[in-house]
Amino acid sequence: MSDCVLYRLEGCPFCELVVDELDELGLDYDSVWTEGLHSKRNEVQTVSGQRAVPVLIDPEHGVTMAESANIVEYLHTTYGDADSPEEVDVSL
Numbered sequence: 001m002s003d004c005v006l007y008r009l010e011g012c013p014f015c016e017l018v019v020d021e022l023d024e025l026g027l028d029y030d031s032v033w034t035e036g037l038h039s040k041r042n043e044v045q046t047v048s049g050q051r052a053v054p055v056l057i058d059p060e061h062g063v064t065m066a067e068s069a070n071i072v073e074y075l076h077t078t079y080g081d082a083d084s085p086e087e088v089d090v091s092l
Helices: 013-024 042-048 068-079
Strands: 004-008 029-033 055-058 063-066
Touching: 004 013, 004 042, 013 068, 042 055, 042 063, 055 068, 063 068
Parallel strands: 004 029
Antiparallel strands: 004 055, 055 063
């Protein structure tokens, strides 16, 4: 599997939800640390069409997505244990 790329911001609780899921699933990923100011997140906008983080790129499946709840659900569905219908709690 090609490593996923996670665009994230230090101290961002939504980014940490995604990191926790990636770690729990044992997935390799590269972190790209972004600027704190939305107006400076040009690289994030280039890859995803918007400036919010987190953004996950999964080259193996050709997926680029934003929104932590969507990313966690995607990771759990795509890489999690198919026999485990566990609910994924992404509330803070």
